[in-house]
Amino acid sequence: MAKKGRVFSGIRPTGRAHLGNYLGAFKNYVALQDDYECVYCIVDLHALTTVEDTLNLKQNTYDLALDMLAAGIRPEETILFVQSHVPQVTELHTILSMVSPLGKLTDLPTFKDMVRQHPNNVNYGLVGYPVLMTADIVLYKSDLVPVGIDQAPHLEFARETVRSFNYRYNTKALIEPQMKSAEVPKVLGIDGKEKMGKSLNNHIELALTPEETRQRVMMMVTDPQRMKRTDPGNPDVCNVFTMHKTFTPKEDVEMINVECRRAGIGCVDCKKRFAENLNKALEPFRARRAELAAKPDRVHAILEDGARRARAIAEVTMREVRAAVQLP
Numbered sequence: 001m002a003k004k005g006r007v008f009s010g011i012r013p014t015g016r017a018h019l020g021n022y023l024g025a026f027k028n029y030v031a032l033q034d035d036y037e038c039v040y041c042i043v044d045l046h047a048l049t050t051v052e053d054t055l056n057l058k059q060n061t062y063d064l065a066l067d068m069l070a071a072g073i074r075p076e077e078t079i080l081f082v083q084s085h086v087p088q089v090t091e092l093h094t095i096l097s098m099v100s101p102l103g104k105l106t107d108l109p110t111f112k113d114m115v116r117q118h119p120n121n122v123n124y125g126l127v128g129y130p131v132l133m134t135a136d137i138v139l140y141k142s143d144l145v146p147v148g149i150d151q152a153p154h155l156e157f158a159r160e161t162v163r164s165f166n167y168r169y170n171t172k173a174l175i176e177p178q179m180k181s182a183e184v185p186k187v188l189g190i191d192g193k194e195k196m197g198k199s200l201n202n203h204i205e206l207a208l209t210p211e212e213t214r215q216r217v218m219m220m221v222t223d224p225q226r227m228k229r230t231d232p233g234n235p236d237v238c239n240v241f242t243m244h245k246t247f248t249p250k251e252d253v254e255m256i257n258v259e260c261r262r263a264g265i266g267c268v269d270c271k272k273r274f275a276e277n278l279n280k281a282l283e284p285f286r287a288r289r290a291e292l293a294a295k296p297d298r299v300h301a302i303l304e305d306g307a308r309r310a311r312a313i314a315e316v317t318m319r320e321v322r323a324a325v326q327l328p
């Protein structure tokens, strides 16, 4: 079946993936493969902007690739590769930086957030992050980029940069990417308060064993007002209930919704049920992951093949870009 266009998405290698990555990104990545030609990039150069992400960078990159493949990325059709394996991206980044107004870059909310989070490491890479991101997108002649609301300003920046470049150099070398609105669910961590993430240690890694997964689930914070088993609960404010909606059969979700409100089910039992359903849902992932983990050469070969295919597209773009800016 003919595909509807080319989708690009980049993901930072922050180590073994967790449930938040699965629900917030992988699920959508896997589904997009049915209709689009997909280019998924593990953005290791972007990880260099923050010191903590560079620890174990190689291992983190490998682990993320393994998790993405286990989650259902199909490397025969999708291009899965590592950003730094395609050096053309840094060349394009430099060229695009000449049409990227500094004021606009320092005005982006994500830059301001990063400055707040890393006050002792405000480096050029942080300012230029959206330029490198633009280079990532346009290098592969991408039509669509799935973005959540927080990334929308970056995509808008990319679109403006493409227009500026094409106008300044009187060329059509770069394609203006369109936004593919993606519903990125905010997955809360086991603390029930903050977004799930490694840095807060409130995550549930996909690669945990069933028993380890159960233990993490049993640590999940529930309705904070429900102090005793006999207190009625409120599923609307409970993260366990939110997760049930994704992993538990509909009729059981309805039962929990009713029973929780009249203290017919306790939080311990409710979490046990969730752990069971989550473990069941993760069975195919774990089986694929174990199979791939036993053959690390296969994972490396997939990434090499992805980089080879990505470089072929990148070189076509760069020939046009170099010609436009009159570089050899």
Ligand code: SF4
Pocket (backbone or CB within 6 Å): 222, 223, 226, 233, 234, 235, 238, 239, 240, 241, 256, 260, 261, 265, 266, 267, 268, 270, 271
């Ligand atoms: S019974 Fe379930 S839904 Fe209700 S508060 Fe406890 S964990 Fe949450």
